[in-house]
Amino acid sequence: MSLPLSYPVGHAGRFFNATPRIDEVEVGPGQFCYVVDDALIDPEGLVAWADRHRFEPAEANAYPGRLMDCVPTLEQSLDGFFTHHIRRRLGARRTVGMYARFSLVTLAPAALQPGQWQCHRDRVAIDPALCAASVLYLFRDVRLGGTAFYRPRCTAVQLERMLGDAQALGVAEFSARYGVGPGYMTASNDHFEQTGHVPAAWNRLVFYDGGQFHSGHIAHPELLSDGARHGRLTLNGFFACRRGAS
Template sequence: MKYKLHPALDYKFYLVGQEKTPLLVIDNFLSDAESLIDFCIKNTSFNRVDNFYPGLRMAAPRDYLYAINHYLAELLENIFDLTPDKIAGCKSLYSMVMTPPDKLDPPQCLPHIDSYLSGDLACVHYLCGKEKGGTSLYRHRKTGYEKITSETIDHYKHSVVNEGALEFEKKAYMNGSNNYFEQIASVDAMFNRMIIYPSNILHSGNIAPDFNFSTDPLNGRLTLNSFIYSKR
């Protein structure tokens, strides 16, 4: 396999919030992680692949997907009860936050979910340093929801609208608790750190007010975002 595990790999996992949701933090994930930045620079083909992500994305190397499935299988089973036979597929994308706060759509100013289907997982592999901002998980104060499911998504959306959470004097990225959302966990970015959590927990990147929206993979908030889909 092209990508090897880092010899100093270390991991911890936590049960966060009132719902005791697993959060896995892996440090020193892959050996020669710098090669992932090199691939990005040499094969730059960033584009807007969806209307929600506030930046640009491009496909990761196919071997990277193999590495996730191969090296993380035991952890995914032990921590998230996601065995290989339950995995329907996955995708990995380089991601760079690029949208200035005043250009955000209102929903982009709130924590979000990647999927409301239980069993799906989201992974963030940081190819940048702490100064670019990590990731936080949240609870919606009014409903108490931390994870959003197919049964609760309509109630959650109506609550957010009715309480005025989408009305702003000045738009900004989510970065810490506010009147509507409580931060229940936060993990700093660190080069070659990966975090994994259920896709349906409310979360947001920690994008500070003075964030530098660089288009350079060497200087921007470069991450590899992977999504692992479970069978229904």
């Protein structure tokens, strides 16, 4: 697949704004994310391109919708932007792997499984490791939702038991045991405290520590669509990094 978008040739992070304004936002005690508005040079072109290609149901992970692989040129550009502008801010010193994908949240709340009712962490298999993550909002209707951040209210043992039960138990049994029901997580509950929220905005790119619990803040699921032009389209990046010396 070709990607005929304009970009500044030779610049680290091509396709992206060469002189970004980066805002640091606190999303929990000692936790920060980095927000870049007007991130892409040609966001309309990217949405139009995505709309011409096929998204597949997310079968290998718990994502509540449809996914499409990112093309290498854009993936490399996102990696370059992360390396040049963000990596050190997140306390990382070297990237050992990354990938990116396009995502569309499409599932109605009643169709969600227990593991999709709550926030989650991103993990990587290196130690010591930091899994940095990014989300680029490619929709204009901000009611489709940004990203919220959380911290557990329970012990580590209780947390691991609940996360395991979310994968093993059926809807009714999990709901009865933990007092939560089907739906997208948008607020604190008995198990997690919401510590921060970054609203969506057109062409806004957010970087954060994927090891912090987080979730899409989808308060209006009735607006979700399976079309890239009108749905909750995002470009998501995942960066496995070595942590910097403390």
